[in-house]
Amino acid sequence: MDRSQLGFDQNFSGAAADFPSLLRRKGLLGPAVTGAMVQTETRQRMWQPTEATTILAFKFSGGVLVAGDRRATAGSTVVYDRADKVLEIDRHSIMAIAGVPATAWEMARVLEHSLQYFRRTQLQEMSVDGKVRALSKLLRDNFGFVMQGVGVVVPIFATYDGISKPEARLYFYDAMGAQFEATDYAATGSGSPTVRGILYYENNWGGKRLYDLNEEEAMSLALRALDTAAESDTATAGVDRTGKIYPVIKIVSREGIATLPENKIAAVFKQMVA
């Protein structure tokens, strides 16, 4: 008689709730931890730089290039040398992560499913602003863990806006979920100060604005920047010359996401960097 007994949720309605709250309702995702449980002793630990990696992204003539090294660390130990921190969220969006991998990958998974869930239920693509905000909300939900010294994630989000004004868009975040739109470039992780310096210099005095670089020039700049970051930052792998492990480089453009094949990266590396 009443439909709630029929296996669908009680507050089931046409106005679909967002995917994370659906997961929480079903007990499939932990509750949003807010900063209420902050204590003085945890506050001491909260700004430890645990986002040990280097991620960079900049706009060039062919869209947005996003690159990340492959090293995963725990303290001063290298635990994995083939980590992929540049993750595809949908056909036109990339989330690149610096921070605690467990939280970051889970966050990417939730975001990916959220966007698809929205498109399927609402029968329209979510706007770029909506996507950017969705990630911001996930970061905010996670902030309690950040305050406790575990689970800090500082991502970069790159996407192509096919709806309002057709162009590539690039955003970076802080650990609390504040979003900033980058005009030219963004970097995150422990190696980011170095990279930011390089990109700023290149953009102003490098002969060519970042925006005017072609694909090959953009690739070699990304490889050089990561290698420079790795020079002083132990948490960044740069290019592993002996193991032949190259950074992950993806390009977002009108056509979607292109993952650059390793042999292409290797060729550019050999010619322009090594």
Place this chain on the structure above:
Amino acid sequence: MIEEPYRWVEAISNRREYIEGQLASGSPIAALGYHGGILFLTLGQTRQKLFEIYDRIAMGAIGHPGDIERLRLAAIELASTEGFTRSAADVSLRRLVHYSLSPVMKNAFEQVYGPPYLARMLFAEVGTRPENDLFLRVEYDGEIATNGATYARARQDFAVLSGTRESGELMEAFLKTEHKPDSSFDAAVKSALDAWSVGHMLLQGSDGKQLPGRDAITQHRREQLAMAAIEAAVLERDGSTTIRYRSLEDKELRSLISD
């Protein structure tokens, strides 16, 4: 009323008659497996009838929009949570329909004091090869029909949905002779449009039982295409992307129909 078994049976049969009457005007939907995937096609002027459910699953439905919406959202919700907690490969149409949708619809139908679902749905799941394609039709009473081989017939690589049983059966008879497995996309579009016309002609009151002649089908199709828009979608077999659903433009389909 339902204390007596006979009254209950009577109530159920009244209810069946009522629902059949409500659904009778629903415009047919044809789903055909072809070389590159599965094509869903219908003609209509008003609301959307073809939907994406999950990476490899699509749905077509006729019935009351409110009921279709509830069932559609339930299916998406179930598939999405399964895909999130396990993986996209674990989302299965067979499980979704057999264990979730069908029992719920049967329950609603048989609780004679509550409202039933005024909806009839057609699902398809694209497989890695044409012989893995799965089609499932779910009736308002939870009854399930599949394209699998039974003692009475061979496996089919198509499925249809229509307002009346007769109309659907005639469409199936038509596709059994017309539609070739592993056909091209263009051929599938033509077969689907003709099957739609066959089903629609019967709903409009032409003589049942016999398949109309080829000229009559073509003429009916031409008349209807002048008035209504084609709504179509495909589930692509190509495994290079995770999301296989793509809705098709009316314009790109019309260019394929030469006559």
